[in-house]
Amino acid sequence: MRIALVGIGKIALDQHVPALAASPDWELAATVSRHGRVDGVEAFTDIEAMLAARPDIEAVSLCLPPVPRFEAAQAVLAAGRHLMLEKPPGATLAEVHILRDMAQAAGVTLFATWHSRMARGVGPAQRWLAGRRVTGGRIIWREDVRRWHPGQDWIFDAGGMGVFDPGINALSILTAILPAPVRLLGAELDVPANRQAPIAARLSLSDGITADFDFRQQGPQTWDIELATDGGKLALRMGGNLLELDGRPALGEDSIAGEYPALYARMAELVRSAAQDVDLAPMVLVADAFTLGRRFFGPPFEF
């Protein structure tokens, strides 16, 4: 099946292009980007032009930032093509509801991806937790924004989500593995005095779960989820790629394809079965944190 990639930036070149090159399901047939391109692939600068020129392309994958993404997504669905969205699937919940309704009406697949859910420990963690009752837990998701988003001022602007840009990955894992739905009880958001979006956040969730998100972590980076249950303890480390059950490593050394290859394999499966996969639970928790959260203003932040 032929697919086009829209938005040829860092995430596209680092993850999407190699995943598509290795995919048995997909052929990267076109790119759309103002500046970026991929060798040997037809390059467009306008999405409408690509959709008109290439009716043979059945699916489109969007790697644009959340804010400009909606217009492109709407164009893809209006042209009757299947659509895959990077996380988060939009700048607002309302727009993703609109896209979901459009995709259903058009009879095409919409896949709102959460790449961290494809980390190798997530499926085993979900199966282990099924039937157990979670009694408490903590998420520690601390990384250095200067290392992962150097100079990207948009991430701290209104709508940029700040530390929830990585934090939503933790929430996408949590909402996938918990045996019962989780809700936000309260949140504290640390916002630099010269920015709009938080640089750190502490969440209180149901089932005694807390989350500690921080964008100021130097040295080793931490992406851990630890849960206590009525039937033992579970920990996911390294963003979901290491699993510990009752303190012991629980994954073999089997070679797993990686998160983005798994996303494209899932997209192929969804298209073949004419299905949707749009789970907004991680985004709902973030919107709830922005709505309910108490803001604390701290020192200005500069990259």
Place this chain on the structure above:
Amino acid sequence: MRIALVGIGKIALDQHVPALAASPDWELAATVSRHGRVDGVEAFTDIEAMLAARPDIEAVSLCLPPVPRFEAAQAVLAAGRHLMLEKPPGATLAEVHILRDMAQAAGVTLFATWHSRMARGVGPAQRWLAGRRVTGGRIIWREDVRRWHPGQDWIFDAGGMGVFDPGINALSILTAILPAPVRLLGAELDVPANRQAPIAARLSLSDGITADFDFRQQGPQTWDIELATDGGKLALRMGGNLLELDGRPALGEDSIAGEYPALYARMAELVRSAAQDVDLAPMVLVADAFTLGRRFFGPPFEF
């Protein structure tokens, strides 16, 4: 059918108790409140005690503020009773999703009310707009917080929603009458330096619609929605109770029961047909505004 009212404060005494007294469908059979009570009605101070003592009560209406409401709502549904919620239906979107799933699993009715949707112009406005295309519009929702919420500091606290407490009424009307779903494009939130929640907000919505919410309006209060379409102009004034089409009044002087009697009539209809009515569109727009909105900090506010 017998109903219990939980949270006997100003809104309960002003609106719910008279609406129930006049209702042909409902008998107010119990109240639950720490301090309030209603003459001639059995009074409880604990909701679990009421649910245990009065298995004959089939439905419960909650008039509690959003933050403490979830625990009470969960207790009602766990006891297999029908549930009616004041607006907004919760402090977070995630908790309302959980309540909806609980109600469906229990086979009872959940009605997340939006009282402004029962204003007399709303139904006619919705019918007039069906089949027309909206080309622009503006919401002006300006009231005096000192008059309507005197001394209620919680409204400006985290989770209190500030000016979105009345503004969500406008959004509940807008999302009911528009012929197509609306999304938020951007928002500016004015937050007093000593508060967490905005005292004013300006929203930019799709279809060229803007909203101007302000809690600092002295003198005449304004609750207007004006829409331009490809087939003429519509205005709803007085919170949806006056309708103008192409500048001319369009409602007769027919006596309408009022918003809360209409809510209880609708609740009776939902219970009889074993149906749900949980539309989160107004709350989604508010959460989107809190997530995407740019905050401006202004002078401190004191009541």
